[in-house]
Amino acid sequence: MKILLLITGLGLGGAEKVVISLADQLFVAGHQVKIAYLRGEIEVRPQPAEIELIPLGLNSLANFSHSAQRFAQIMQQFQPDVVHAHMFHAILFARLLRRSAQIPYLICTAHSKAIGGKARQWLYRLTDRYSDVNTNVSQEATDFFIAQKAFSAAKSTTVSNGIDTQKFQFSALARQQLRQQLGYSAETPVLMAVGRLMQAKDYPNLIQAFRLLQQTQPKAQLLIVGDGVQRAELEQQVQQLNLADQIRFLGVRHDVAELLSVTDVFVLSSAWEGFGLVVAEAMSCERVVVATDCGGVKEVLGEPEWLVPPQNAEMLSKKLVQALQLSTEQKAQLGQQHRQRIQQHYSMQSMLQQWLALYHLSTERTAS
Structure with a gap:
């Protein structure tokens, strides 16, 4: 054809x-x-x-x-x-x-x-x-x-x-190597967001939520992967909140599948979305996912426990803290369930x- x-x-x-x-x-x-x-x-x-x-x-x-x-x-x-x-x-x-x-x-x-x-x-x-x-x-x-x-x-x-579930799968080796490159220990709590730095993704909301999270999770780090028209504005926001040592902008990366293994919790803070492709990619990599309830994200996740309303930094922060406080076994079990769902449906x-x-x-x- x-x-x-x-x-x-x-x-x-x-x-x-x-x-x-x-x-x-x-x-x-x-x-x-x-x-x-x-x-x-x-x-x-x-x-x-x-x-x-x-x-x-x-x-x-x-x-x-x-x-x-x-x-x-x-x-x-x-x-x-x-x-x-x-x-x-x-x-x-x-x-x-x-x-x-x-x-x-x-x-x-x-x-x-x-x-x-x-x-x-x-x-x-x-x-x-x-x-x-x-x-x-x-x-x-x-x-x-x-x-x-x-x-x-x-x-x-x-x-x-x-998504390509062979490409997007957890790698313990990638986790170890990239954490070393980024200067993180095995115990450092790492969150990650992926997407163009644009209005729809609502990164100001995420940065505010991370600021609140620091009150109870001072060792947490946030990686933001992507580039776009809002980068300078977002970097300025991070500087003003004195979070430059905790939030890192990685720009455009072609190793997102490997980077996802680095993170403990993947976060999507969008004000609006279509399908939420990066959510499915993170789930395929067996990551815990916290996301705003927008577009098709609810359908991809399959259950509402880890969803929060868009444009609500306080609720997003609380849910991220809850995710970080899961035990290693709980994170692994949830991650395995996520991957199975993606393999079956997406x-x-x-x-x-x-x-x-x-x-x-x-x-x-x-x-x-």
Whole structure:
């Protein structure tokens, strides 16, 4: 089967990682895959060099005609069975070109509950007729899109993200080596957060929660992995709270799977989320997870004990203290339960099979 994945950009976000992983898995399964992206630089790449990455150059509306012509050429040359568009701009682009570019079957995937305002809601609704299937990454997000009439119920479903459970697994060796590199002893309580330094992730809330936590856990350390527009602001907040010796910004890292083994508790402090991919990755690494109740995080965790309301530093702090106070045996038991849940419900193989089932609807329709 020939599949063209279309995405807004190939930056370092969760949606981009999911699309790259999907491309990898489709290629390994014997399908022909290409990825077209609207704009920006390439920051994530598929593993097989055979998967072509095609820039469409849509850096502004002035380039729309050129980008549309380029996309039509790709369609004519590659002749995919399915075009699978991810995120708002790519979805809108594909829907607008559905007829002129002769897209045979179009799947449109949003990656969060955030529609993006009234204008986007109206555009989703106006162009809905041009997609064959709409999906989102959590049931809550799918239901919300349907309730807001951004997606039509008749052709909408949920396909949860999947992660590579072989890559994301606990390593005692990585824990020991990286703790030594970071200057932590085996007994140092370490918390970690991963994600772009942007408003949605609400790192100011996490930093305030960590400040409160220091009153009872003065030896605790916090690692923040990622970069973004708020970095300088967050570093200033840490300095003002005299926490520079306890909070470390690691920037962009490509060894997140190994770093997760370093931590005792993984924390997600987001004000809003889509699926919460990093939560699943931490669970796959058998980590205790404390998270804000946003997006699809509740569905991934499966139970509410370790959830707190968004934008509530005091409750987040209390839950983090509770997690750190678990015995070694309790942490290990909870971690094992987490990994089993991810293997059963959120593995890459599970995600792949769900997508292939939707892709094969295109061939069934052609045959009929």
